[in-house]
Amino acid sequence: MDPAQLRASIPAVERCTYCNTGASGPSPENVVGAATEFQERHAFEAPGGDGPYVVAFEAMADAREVAAAHLGARTEDVAFTRSTADGITLVAGAIDWEPGDVVVRTDLEHPAGTLPWDRLEDTHDIEVRVLETEAGRLDMDDVKGAVDDARLVCLSSLTWSHGTQLPVGDVVDIAHDAGAQVLVDAVQSVGQHPVDVTDWGADFVATAGHKWLLGVWGSGMLYADPDALDRTEQTRIGYRSVQEMGAEEYAYHEGARRFEVGTTSIAPYVALAEAIETMESVGLSTIESRVERLTDRLKDGLRGRLLSPEGYESGLVTFEADDPEATVERLKAQDIVVRSLPHPDAVRASIHVFNTAEEVDRLLDAVDGN
Numbered sequence: 001m002d003p004a005q006l007r008a009s010i011p012a013v014e015r016c017t018y019c020n021t022g023a024s025g026p027s028p029e030n031v032v033g034a035a036t037e038f039q040e041r042h043a044f045e046a047p048g049g050d051g052p053y054v055v056a057f058e059a060m061a062d063a064r065e066v067a068a069a070h071l072g073a074r075t076e077d078v079a080f081t082r083s084t085a086d087g088i089t090l091v092a093g094a095i096d097w098e099p100g101d102v103v104v105r106t107d108l109e110h111p112a113g114t115l116p117w118d119r120l121e122d123t124h125d126i127e128v129r130v131l132e133t134e135a136g137r138l139d140m141d142d143v144k145g146a147v148d149d150a151r152l153v154c155l156s157s158l159t160w161s162h163g164t165q166l167p168v169g170d171v172v173d174i175a176h177d178a179g180a181q182v183l184v185d186a187v188q189s190v191g192q193h194p195v196d197v198t199d200w201g202a203d204f205v206a207t208a209g210h211k212w213l214l215g216v217w218g219s220g221m222l223y224a225d226p227d228a229l230d231r232t233e234q235t236r237i238g239y240r241s242v243q244e245m246g247a248e249e250y251a252y253h254e255g256a257r258r259f260e261v262g263t264t265s266i267a268p269y270v271a272l273a274e275a276i277e278t279m280e281s282v283g284l285s286t287i288e289s290r291v292e293r294l295t296d297r298l299k300d301g302l303r304g305r306l307l308s309p310e311g312y313e314s315g316l317v318t319f320e321a322d323d324p325e326a327t328v329e330r331l332k333a334q335d336i337v338v339r340s341l342p343h344p345d346a347v348r349a350s351i352h353v354f355n356t357a358e359e360v361d362r363l364l365d366a367v368d369g370n
Contacts, residue, residue: 002282066272072198079256094233140171153171328347
């Protein structure tokens with residue numbers, strides 16, 4: 001599939017100039033169709049056929065294989081969640097925190113990567129140590145100093161605020177040398193860059209399919225390194241968490257599936273598998289090269305206002321505006337969809353492979369009030 005064919009399969013782009021994939025991607029018809037087809041099969045045919053549980057679990061197993069392969073992981077090391085925030089919270093709840101334990105995070109994290117630690121400060125008297133950054137960049141000397149006595153480090157692979165790529169592998173090495181585990185929020189990376197979680201070496205990676213993969217809501221993924229699980233203390237449990245349902249003595253799954261609990265909607269994961277295969281058919285190298293060309297065009301028109309790096313790192317382009325929220329509303333009135341950010345106080349456009357040069361020019365004209 002080429003970018004033009006992908007674009008033709010996305011109904012939303014016929015209604016507007018959509019530049020907000022970093023918040024939620026517009027799904028192609030085949031992705032939504034896969035979810036709908038499964039839902040109808042599960043509801044209409046499965047009860048009188050193989051049974052709803054058999055059909056559901058077979059579909060989930062197939063989807064897990066696709067998702068794990070896309071992340072460079074083994075199937076047994078990937079759990080399905082509802083979202084990135086859900087995955088991060090699951091990890092936060094599976095650690096036996098003690099008063100004084102230290103969590104290190106950057107000041108660039110989405111609320112999904114800040115709220116769990118704020119809550120643990122209140123409930124378990126942990127210390128949250130915040131790494132200050134400059135223009136979306138980490139100072140590695142600051143990292144070394146901050147993680148020395150930490151239990152966990154939480155950071156994004158690609159910042160939602162600036163669109164900068166953080167040196168995950170280097171942070172992991174430093175944290176592991178200090179005895180800390182690492183949890184990565186990868187939701188802005190998956191779907192626009194190749195991701196191999198084993199190359200990063202992180203203990204946990206949380207992500208989801210509804211942004212750059214163009215999946216539907218509810219399709220979260222959580223990678224857990226097998227060795228990292230030995231340092232967790234699970235509190236949630238259900239029939240999908242254990243090796244054998246109904247056994248006299250329960251035993252958690254050895255892998256990441258211990259994070260899964262009970263009955264859930266399977267349709268989002270069927271759609272996730274379809275979305276992954278669709279984006280892989282376009283090709284991540286094609287996605288990167290096209291997004292680079294389009295964001296270069298956008299950045300050229302935003303000189304003097306640009307808060308994202310001038311060079312290509314992602315499809316996220318953040319820029320200054322006198323009144324970001326009013327600017328977003330003004331563009332919305334012209335059927336151009338972007339978003340405002342709380343920090344920095346700015347406007348962010350998300351450019352994906354389905355966008356066009358004409359749309360970039362339209363966005364620039366609208367920003368300039370033309």
